Amino acid sequence: MPSYLIRPDLVTSPEGPYLAAAELTQSEARATASHSHARGQLMGALSGLISVGLDKQQWVVPAIHAIWIPPHCVHSVRSYGPFSGWSVFIAEERCAPLPREPRAIRTAPLLREAVRRAATWPGIELDEAQTRIADVIVDELAAAKEESLGLPSPEDPRLVRITDALASDLSDNRRLEEWAAWAGVAPRTLSRRFVAETGLTFAQWRQQARLLRALELVADGLPVTTIALELGYDNVSAFIDMFRRVMGTTPGRYATAANPDDRAVI
Known part of the structure; x- marks a missing residue:
């Protein structure tokens, strides 16, 4: 039976909260075949390293960095040994102000802590306080400087x-x-x-x-x-x-x- 990072409906469905997040800690390497989803995904590393296959490039995601994957963008994922990281999934209609192409960014402590908080939410509609934190995540992503981590x-x-x-x-x-x-x-x-x-x-x-x-x-x-x-x-x-x-x-x-x-x- 597959091990999901986050409830599948929070990735594939436009219903539910406009932003959902999850954290993952694993002791062994993990690989995910090429796939896409309607929501945009911000994938970050806390420790260890992962690589993301996008089009004809391989993007490395070292610790305290993240990769933005726009909606419907086909990608694959591979981790190297022990790894701790997180993913944020943003509803497609909320991705308009975000980069239209994949992008690597260096994550600020504010963004990492906001994601950590969002990862504890139950996956239901966001209340007022949660919406403010979700908006911080989107704003931090929109303002983040692009890093060169692709080959x-x-x-x-x-x-x-x-x-x-x-x-x-x-x-x-x-x-x-x-x-x-x-x-x-x-x-x-x-x-x-x-x-x-x-x-x-x-x-x-x-x-x-x-x-x-x-x-x-x-x-x-x-x-x-x-x-x-x-x-x-x-x-x-x-x-x-x-x-x-x-x-x-x-x-x-x-x-x-x-x-x-x-x-x-x-």
Whole structure:
């Protein structure tokens, strides 16, 4: 018998409260096949890490981040090991002011605590106080700054061959010219096709792939030195500099900030 995160009617039906939420803590990995629903979904992590498959991209959801999935958007979900997180489902008619495309955001303590409160509600029409909290969640989502946590996939078979090889061994430091020779494509063509099909240069795509993998490994509690070596960095400092430049903090401080006990009061 399937284990539901939340009552199915609170996901599929336009009836009932316009916002419903639930929390989930699990000790083992979990995967959900591609699906969609009429309500928009904001999916967040408190500890551990999940990835969301959306169109031709994989989006990583590390701790204290969330992914907004608009109504009717097909997606799949996978968690990595022990995980604690939450989901908010918002009725389609209330999604008009919200982003029309999937979006990754960094969640503020106010949003996380409002969701925590909403997750205790019984799934019936909201009273006045509950409606105010639900409105806070929607307002926080609408105002949240977009984060870059997705990795687009190319379609050209030659590029796919390269990205698949890189994904299986991110420590491979071959230059673009070497990858082009390996895949049987001219370097200039490879460079141009990467930008056209992913919106990123080859170097940017590889850095993004390494960053998302780093977030997974940080969530698993691996030492920074181990992560740096697995991702092909010559030294730990170079990895930490990249992480700080993109995420705005060091891997160690990021892991500490992901502590779910960092709560606001509402």
